[in-house]
Amino acid sequence: MTKTYEIRKPIWCAGCGHFGVQGAIQYALQAAGIELHETLVLAGIGCSGTVQNNIGAYGYHAMHGRVLPTAIGVSLANPDLTVIAAGGDGDGYAIGGGHLMHALKRNANLLYVVMNNGVYGLTKGQDSPTAKTPLAAPEEDPLDAMMLGLSIRSTTFLARAITTRSDQLNELMLMGLQHSREGKGMAFIEVLSPCVTYDDTYSQWMNKVYDLDADPDYRNDDRGKAFFDLNRLIEQSLIPIGLIYHGEHASLQSAMLSDVTPFHSLEDQHAGHFNQHMEEVLSAYAV
Template structure:
């Protein structure tokens, strides 16, 4: 049975947990068919709070583990969960090849721009100036767009729960329909070491509401993402969706 979350009050990961609970119930995924593979960090305990089978993978190895589980038992709904440190640093190479291979799993990354569990070091998505970081932050959505194998790229925000639920449902449906990996990044503020609620509330941009935006146009999506990045905006919504045999 699920245990009580140990996250700080106000942690963005609560929003991801609520979206997953609601989406799995709405899609009527049987408990015995739910398999969650979790990484390290605060987000790596998420599977402990769901009614599901769960496995705590080695640091950075969520995607190869999830892929192996899906190959061994294709009937399972396999969901990988982790944070930006786990998924984009030591796990970054696996992410690149998962985009290329397009396995039948859902991958949800809770991005707070820091290593929260180990007390606030800079992560691959930390902005320049955070904790003396001098590098620009990594944009994994743009990385995914640059790899032709990717078929579902989306970004949500814990501060917009209604949209986050719809994106979670869309991600699970994409994979269940046999189209391959669905990747959902969630902006999930760390209230203790990198409280970005106010900043993100100002800078997020719902690309779903933009007239003329086509999530089926990879080149167009990449160009629009670059434009918004140069404006300091963070696009939310279904960024790209396609199909592969």
């Protein structure tokens, strides 16, 4: 490390949903007892991407749309690190959409948080893939990233929250963090996080969310039924929130790195174990 940066104050507009997302990430780290020096927060480009400046963990500001491959690399290189990737719906679903599919497929041990506001906030409000009625093509349906997640059979944790329901948001964030820390794979949480400046969707979304956690008939451990139920709710113009899917599948680490010597500490690095570790990682991938 060559420079220590001061923790910044958020630069978001008053009322931006991203404040709530940052608060939930901080809550989850504290509630799980994970120290900031054991954590790396990586973020993409956008208003959302500045979250990593404000938390006080190690930080990495990835290129636009590239946060997931970087986070996967980090989680392989240092399995002891708590890895949190974050970004906007533009970053994750538009320019980063290809990486999202492959990350969902790989199921590496990390938490991925998308702050979905339906717009590109930082570049002044263009439509994102989740825009409800895109100006350029109003006949297009918005992307539902939870449906995408359900369609990829190696996903293990899919959830959606809204910043106005902070208890549920905090609880899901903690569950997702624990899922990834316990080596069960990638936890993907989409948070409805309105942009008050370019498309204030607070009242619209608060009226449309449907809480699956409060529905006794919903089964978050049944991928097929979850897909069917989400599709039905979306057809009714509702937005499903809550723990959408929770299942088991080998994580990238358990599938690829079971024979690799773990890299644990700076002492290991000094002893040359890091090089050994990376050689084993590369040979596991036959690179």
